[in-house]
Amino acid sequence: MGRHPKDGRPWAEKNRIKMHYVYILKSQKNGKLYKGCTDDIKKRIAKHNQGKVRSTKLSRPWKLIYYEGFINKTDALREELFLESGKGKERLKYLLKNTLEEWQSG
Secondary structure (H helix, E strand, O other), X not given: OOEOOOOOOEHHXXXXXXXXXXXXXXXXXXXXXXXXXXXXXXXXXXXXXXXXXXXXXXXXXXXXXXXXXXXXXXXXHHHHHHHHOHHHHHHHHHHOHHHHHHHHHO
């Protein structure tokens, strides 16, 4: 798996596997975190920052601070739900400790 040595494209892209992404955005306005799931991460973040997502419209601009990819949509949705739980929030605090501290101080 990984990158294909001849053309440099990710294995999933070369083999036409549709990826699903769980992502975390941080508001540059108020520091809030937003967790979501999509199959087109660039387009989805653009929609957040254009104010086209009702739940994030008032906290723009947003910055991507974390994402992970899945080849199965159900797995991605399960991970998104987990990140909203108490254990998921604990994991994010541990995983993104330095990122979150940089944002608070800067």
